[in-house]
Amino acid sequence: MIVPPPLRFGVLGLGRAGVSMLPALRTHPHAVVAAAADLNPTARAQFTRDFEVPAYDSAEALCASPEVGVVYIATPHQFHAEHCLLAAANGKHIVVEKPLALTLADCDTIIDAVERAGVTLIVGHTASYNPTVGAARAIIRTGELGRLRLINFAAYTPFLYRPRRPEELDSASGGGILFNQTPHQVDASRLLGGGMLKSVRATAGVWDPGRRTEGACAALLQFDDGAAASLVYSGYDHFDSLEFRVSTEDERSLSLTSHGATRRALNEGARSPDEETAMLSAMGYGGPAMRSVGPGGMGMFQVELGLAIVSCERGDLRLVADGLIIYDDEGRRSLPLRYDRGVPGRGNVFDELRSAVVDGIRPIHDARWGKATLEACLAIQQSSKEDREVYLSHQVTVGD
Ligand SMILES: NC(=O)c1ccc[n+]([C@@H]2O[C@H](COP(=O)([O-])OP(=O)(O)OC[C@H]3O[C@@H](n4cnc5c(N)ncnc54)[C@H](O)[C@@H]3O)[C@@H](O)[C@H]2O)c1
Structure with a gap:
């Protein structure tokens, strides 16, 4: 061959x-x-x-x-x-x-x-490329748990306090979570739900006057078959949904005092936009603060999805760092996953x-x-601004 x-x-x-x-x-x-x-x-x-x-x-x-x-x-x-x-x-x-x-x-x-x-x-x-999302989609497609009805993603991260270029703090230039983190949640929801969203209702928040771009959002996405996705994201570096990654072992090793550390590092290291851009450059290739993601890394835990629970008529799926946990009428069982191509x-x-x-x-x-x-991310922004539900017209199916 x-x-x-x-x-x-x-x-x-x-x-x-x-x-x-x-x-x-x-x-x-x-x-x-x-x-x-x-x-x-x-x-x-x-x-x-x-x-x-x-x-x-x-x-x-x-x-x-x-x-x-x-x-x-x-x-x-x-x-x-x-x-x-x-x-x-x-x-x-x-x-x-x-x-x-x-x-x-x-x-x-x-x-x-x-x-x-x-x-x-x-x-x-x-x-949405995460193997846990793919595995959840495969189970939904078998129909063994009935129809998908509800997706719940709730992520809390230090997103807003990582060093940023000035335009990354300007929503009109694609800054803030709506163009950076929300796409992860929307894309994974669309993949699980078949792609065809009908409408969006959302409230996004700009809570830090020093970083005037959306750092938090709650959105309700409705699919044309009646399923819904509830997307919550806060990038304000207080609670961290890494805590949801926990297995008993993780719980002991996770430093719970690390919350707020990203904001503190930024406050100490960057007193002007130029200093902040320099901090960011240091994270680029060959820079002193470069950090790469290895095959072990976070496992399959998706920081951008956070707590991730997918509900079908006859069972729930929880996406975790090493696979899925399935909760149905028979009880609770784990489906460990492996990815062997890096x-x-x-x-x-x-x-x-x-x-x-x-x-x-x-x-x-x-x-x-x-x-x-x-389109869905822009609709989230529009819904929040105009305080109303926004209907979508450019949706496509997963294609199967
Ligand atoms: N999927 C993910 O997990 C993930 C994570 C981070 C960023 N991103 C995305 O990646 C993109 C880049 O974000 P980033 O955080 O890496 O930004 P960054 O500022 O860290 O890196 C951008 C790089 O592009 C280079 N660059 C800029 N203009 C260029 C040009 N015209 N020609 C050649 N190089 C040029 C810069 O010198 C810089 O090294 C964004 O779209 C962001 O949404 C995705």
Whole structure:
């Protein structure tokens, strides 16, 4: 049997997302890190030393490289549309970080470009790639627990106090949780619920006058078959839903005094936007504060989903760090999961891309799917602003 060659990835953007994705690329059996590009010379130099492949100083040079078959776009939101068009024009397949773009019009331009170029685009990574979400979806699809009725995600994180570029604190430029964390919750809900949301009612909060972007949100998403998703997120660094990850062992090892630590570190390290941007740069590739995600890491616990319970007519599923717990009429049982192609969640992004490119299987998280997730996130913002339910019109099904 002829084994198709691994996909050759060019990493566009060596900041936090790039740093998190590289271990997944490095450990995936069907992926090769072929090149990178970033504006930051320190990141480029360190990357070339580590991977012994070129690091370009422009997106144009990376997208033109014959060594690259797939461009993984991990640049800030506002560049996603431009960089997708550039990659598509060069005939490259694309993995683009969420959100696909910041407007529905830009999503349409991207959809046109990839369709015309005949390349595959998937929007990843989102929490919906997590193997626990996939396993929950598989159980829902068997019908053994009856119809899906309710999804409950409740996440509490230090999101707002991680070092940020100024535009990440400006909602109009895609800052705040609605474009950064809510897409994870919306995307996973849509995957579990079949994709077709009907309407959204939400309240989002800007609670810190020093960081004037949405840091908290409660949203009710209604599917067209009557199922609902309740999404709660707070990024204000008080309670931390990592506590929901607990097994007995975790409980002992988890430092419960770490709450608020991210805000304290920011307050101590950054007294101006420039100092904050410098703190952020230090987290990029080769920077002194670089932290990567290894195959062990958080296991399969999805920080962005937090407490995650999926209710069907005859049973509940709880998503935990090492699989699912199923509660039905017979009692409670565990379904441990293993992911053996590197980093769970992130590795699954490459699995989906490869199935599309090599086996011709239509990806779930394509550009139309990404547009539908963005539509729901924009509707959450609008619902909160206008204090009313917002109806959706660009939703697509999971496609099965
Ligand atoms: N899925 C996840 O878990 C996850 C996590 C973090 C970020 N993200 C997403 O990744 C994207 C990047 O976020 P980040 O937190 O890594 O930002 P970041 O600021 O840490 O990194 C962005 C990098 O892109 C580089 N860059 C900017 N413009 C460029 C250009 N024109 N050409 C080449 N390089 C350029 C910067 O120098 C920087 O190194 C965002 O869309 C964000 O939503 C996703």
